[in-house]
Amino acid sequence: MKGLLKIIRRYSLTAGMIILILLALNAAVFAGIAWLTVCDTKETVYGRESMEKISRELLAGEKDVALSEKGEKLLDGTAFIWAMALDGKGRVVWEHRLPEEIPRSYTLQDVSAFSRWYLKGYPVRTWKSGEFLLVFGCDKEELARYDVLMSIKMFEFLPAYVKTAIAANILIILALIFCFGFRFYHSLKPVAEGIEKLSLGEATELPETGSMEELAKKLNAVSGRLKEQQEKLARRDEARTEWIAGVSHDIRTPLSLIVGYGDKLAEDISLSEENRRMAEAMKRQSLIIRQLIADLNLTSRLLYEAQPLKKKVCSPAALLRNCAAEVYNGGPERLSGGEDEEDFSIEIIVKDEAESLKITADEGLLKRALRNLIGNSIRHNERGCQVTVTLYKDQSKVCWRIEDTGRGIPETVVRNMDRQESPVHIMGLRLAAQIAKAHGGGLAFLNRGDGSYDAEISAEISEPYS
Amino acid sequence: MENYKYKILVVDDNRELVNLIAAILKEDGYQEVFTARSVKEGLKVFHKERPDMAILDIMLPDGDGFDLFRRIREETEIPILFLSAKDEDEDRLFGLGLGADDYITKPFLPKELQLRVRAVFKRTYRREEERxxxxxxxxxxxxxxxxxxxxxxxxxxxxxxxxxxxxxxxxxxxxxxxxxxxxxxxxxxxxxxxxxxxxxxxxxxxxxxxxxxxxxxxxxxxxxxxxxxxxxxxx
Structure with a gap:
C-alpha cells in the first residue's frame, strides 16, 4: 500500500503543478494583452493628449470658428471619424466630417446625455476648449463605451478582495485536488490490494465497477488463471505424495516379514554360522530400507508442503542432548547401524550463549535431522569414531556442527546434493537440509582440508527468543 | 512373568504376518494366541475367546482397526495395541488418543514387539500391592x-x-x-x-x-x- 500512497502523492503534486503553471500562463497572457493594448497607437490617439493638442488648434474668429492646418493634420492622424465644436448655446459652430444624422444644436440635457453615453449611436468624447466644447465621434463598429461608477468604499476594498479571492481560489483548488486524490486513492485501493494478493500467490476478486472496471476485470482473470494453476499443481503434488505414502505403506508389511523371519533365522542355532550371518545381514539391510522409506515419505511430504510443522518453544541444547541420549539408548539409528557400532562416542559441546537459548521449532523433525547426521557418522565409520556435536549461536541462527574423527562426508556426496539424480545415497542428508530449510536455516558442509567434509545444520531463532 | 496365562488376539489381513506375530509371541511364552483377518472375524474370535490383549492392524478389508477398537472397548478394558504400516503422526496420535496402550509401526523387530507387549501387560496387570x-x-x-x-x-x-x-x-x-x-x-x-x-x-x-x-x-x-x-x- 506504500506504493499506492506514493502514486497518490505524485498525483496531487502533479495536479497542483498543472494548476500553478496554468495560472502563471494566464497571468502572462493577460499582462501581454494589456501591454499590447496600451501600446496600440489607435488607442493612444483616443486619449486625452490628442484631444488637448487639437483643442489648442481651434481658432475662434469674429464670425466663425476654424481649425488650423496643424489641427486638421492632428485630427486626421487620430481615429476620430468626425468632430464638432459647440458654443455656449449648444449650437454647432465648427464641424469636421459631421454625418447628416447628427443634430446641429443641442440642449444642456442632450450634452449631458451624450457625454456619458452615445450620440446617435456614435461613442463620443468631449473636451472643453475655451468657451467651446469639442465633441469627437468614434467609429460605431470599432468602439464601445461603458460608464463606470464605483463607490470609494468598494474601490478601497478592491485590493483586499483580490487577495481574498486568490487565497480562496487556492484553497478551493487544494481542496479539490485532495478530494479528487482521495477518490482516486479510494478507487485504486482495491486494485492495489488485489495486485498485492496476487504477488503473494493468493486469489483476488475485485468488484468490476467504476473507473477501474477494465483493470479489475483483467486482474480477476489473472487471479482465476493463477488459482487454476495452483490447484493443478496442488493436485499433482498431492497425487505424488499420496503415491509415495501408498508405496511406502505397501512395502512395510512384506518388510515386516523379511525382518521378522530374518531375525528368527539369525537366532536359529540349528543353522550354520555363515547362514546366520547372512540372515542377520538380510535383517539389517531391511531395517535400512525401513529407514529409507520413512525418509522418502517425509522428504516428499516436506517437498510438497504436505507436512505441517508442529512448532513449539524448545531448547536446542536439550534437544541435542535428548537426541544423543536416544542414539546411546538404542534408538532407530542404532538398530540399523553397523556391527561394531559400540565403538562410537558422542561428545556434546554447548557454547555458553546457546545453553539458555529457546527457539520455536518442530522438535521431532529437528531431532530427526540431527539423528540422520549423527547416524551417518556412526554408520559410515565401521571401526568406530568419536562424534562431536557443537551447539552455538550465530547472529539470528542456532547451529549444530557435527564432526567426527572418522572419514567425514566425501566430496562426491557434497557435489551431488543439488542434483536430481544422484549416483550416491544422500536422502538422509537431503532430508536434514529440507528440515533445516523449513526452519529458516540450512545444511552447510565445512571442508576439512583433506577432501572430506563436516556437516552443520542451522535453524532460525524466531522472535522473541533471539 | 507368567506369560503363558495371557490370551492374545492378533488381527491383520496378511496371513503370513499374523502367523509370524503368533510365532513371535509364542516364543516369548504366550501359549494362547488367536488370529483373525478382518473386523468381523476379529469380533467373533474376541467374543469366543475373551483375550487379555488385542493387537490390531489399522487397515482391514471390511473396516478399520479404530472401529474394531471401539467395539472391543464397549465391552472390556483389555489393553489394545495398534500395529500399522502407517507411520504418520496423525494416525499414531489418533490411535493413542482413542485410548490405545501402544502403537507399533511396521516393520518391527520381533524383540521390539515382545518387549512392548510385555511392558503393556506389566503396566496393566501388575497388582496394586506390587506397585x-x-x-x-x-x-x-x-x-x-x-x-x-x-x-x-x-x-x-x-x-x-x-x-x-x-x-x-x-x-x-x-x-x-x-x-x-x-x-x-x-x-x-x-x-x-x-x-x-x-x-x-x-x-x-x-x-x-x-x-x-x-x-x-x-x-x-x-x-x-x-x-x-x-x-x-x-x-
Missing amino acids: QEAVICLGERKVLPERAVVRFGEKETPLTAKELALLMKLNQNRGRIVTFDALCNAVWGDFYYGYENTLMVHIRHLREKLEDDPSHPQWILTARGLGYRIAKAQP
Whole structure:
C-alpha cells in the first residue's frame, strides 16, 4: 500500500503543478494583452493628449470658428471619424466630417446625455476648449463605451478582495485536488490490494465497477488463471505424495516379514554360522530400507508442503542432548547401524550463549535431522569414531556442527546434493537440509582440508527468543 | 512373568504376518494366541475367546482397526495395541488418543514387539500391592520409595523429596541415559534452566547414600555432557 500512497502523492503534486503553471500562463497572457493594448497607437490617439493638442488648434474668429492646418493634420492622424465644436448655446459652430444624422444644436440635457453615453449611436468624447466644447465621434463598429461608477468604499476594498479571492481560489483548488486524490486513492485501493494478493500467490476478486472496471476485470482473470494453476499443481503434488505414502505403506508389511523371519533365522542355532550371518545381514539391510522409506515419505511430504510443522518453544541444547541420549539408548539409528557400532562416542559441546537459548521449532523433525547426521557418522565409520556435536549461536541462527574423527562426508556426496539424480545415497542428508530449510536455516558442509567434509545444520531463532 | 496365562488376539489381513506375530509371541511364552483377518472375524474370535490383549492392524478389508477398537472397548478394558504400516503422526496420535496402550509401526523387530507387549501387560496387570512394594535394588542397598529411605543392612538413611524424584526418574529408565534436561524437568518443572549445578549437588548426595565409593560410582553413572543413568545390573 506504500506504493499506492506514493502514486497518490505524485498525483496531487502533479495536479497542483498543472494548476500553478496554468495560472502563471494566464497571468502572462493577460499582462501581454494589456501591454499590447496600451501600446496600440489607435488607442493612444483616443486619449486625452490628442484631444488637448487639437483643442489648442481651434481658432475662434469674429464670425466663425476654424481649425488650423496643424489641427486638421492632428485630427486626421487620430481615429476620430468626425468632430464638432459647440458654443455656449449648444449650437454647432465648427464641424469636421459631421454625418447628416447628427443634430446641429443641442440642449444642456442632450450634452449631458451624450457625454456619458452615445450620440446617435456614435461613442463620443468631449473636451472643453475655451468657451467651446469639442465633441469627437468614434467609429460605431470599432468602439464601445461603458460608464463606470464605483463607490470609494468598494474601490478601497478592491485590493483586499483580490487577495481574498486568490487565497480562496487556492484553497478551493487544494481542496479539490485532495478530494479528487482521495477518490482516486479510494478507487485504486482495491486494485492495489488485489495486485498485492496476487504477488503473494493468493486469489483476488475485485468488484468490476467504476473507473477501474477494465483493470479489475483483467486482474480477476489473472487471479482465476493463477488459482487454476495452483490447484493443478496442488493436485499433482498431492497425487505424488499420496503415491509415495501408498508405496511406502505397501512395502512395510512384506518388510515386516523379511525382518521378522530374518531375525528368527539369525537366532536359529540349528543353522550354520555363515547362514546366520547372512540372515542377520538380510535383517539389517531391511531395517535400512525401513529407514529409507520413512525418509522418502517425509522428504516428499516436506517437498510438497504436505507436512505441517508442529512448532513449539524448545531448547536446542536439550534437544541435542535428548537426541544423543536416544542414539546411546538404542534408538532407530542404532538398530540399523553397523556391527561394531559400540565403538562410537558422542561428545556434546554447548557454547555458553546457546545453553539458555529457546527457539520455536518442530522438535521431532529437528531431532530427526540431527539423528540422520549423527547416524551417518556412526554408520559410515565401521571401526568406530568419536562424534562431536557443537551447539552455538550465530547472529539470528542456532547451529549444530557435527564432526567426527572418522572419514567425514566425501566430496562426491557434497557435489551431488543439488542434483536430481544422484549416483550416491544422500536422502538422509537431503532430508536434514529440507528440515533445516523449513526452519529458516540450512545444511552447510565445512571442508576439512583433506577432501572430506563436516556437516552443520542451522535453524532460525524466531522472535522473541533471539 | 507368567506369560503363558495371557490370551492374545492378533488381527491383520496378511496371513503370513499374523502367523509370524503368533510365532513371535509364542516364543516369548504366550501359549494362547488367536488370529483373525478382518473386523468381523476379529469380533467373533474376541467374543469366543475373551483375550487379555488385542493387537490390531489399522487397515482391514471390511473396516478399520479404530472401529474394531471401539467395539472391543464397549465391552472390556483389555489393553489394545495398534500395529500399522502407517507411520504418520496423525494416525499414531489418533490411535493413542482413542485410548490405545501402544502403537507399533511396521516393520518391527520381533524383540521390539515382545518387549512392548510385555511392558503393556506389566503396566496393566501388575497388582496394586506390587506397585506399592516396588523396591529399587542397587546391589546390597534397597530404596523403599514409599518411605523414601535407603536400607543397607539394618541401617536406614532418609532421602529428600528431590533425591527421591531424581532416583525415580532414573529408575523408570533404568539402563538408559536420562538427560540433564529430563531430570531437571522431572524435579523443577518446565522452567528448569539454571538448575544444572543444583542437580549435580543432588546427584552427589544420592551417591553418598547409595554408593560404596561415591567418587567411583558403580550405580549412578555419568554420561558426559548428556546426563546420568542407573546401571542395569550388578556391575
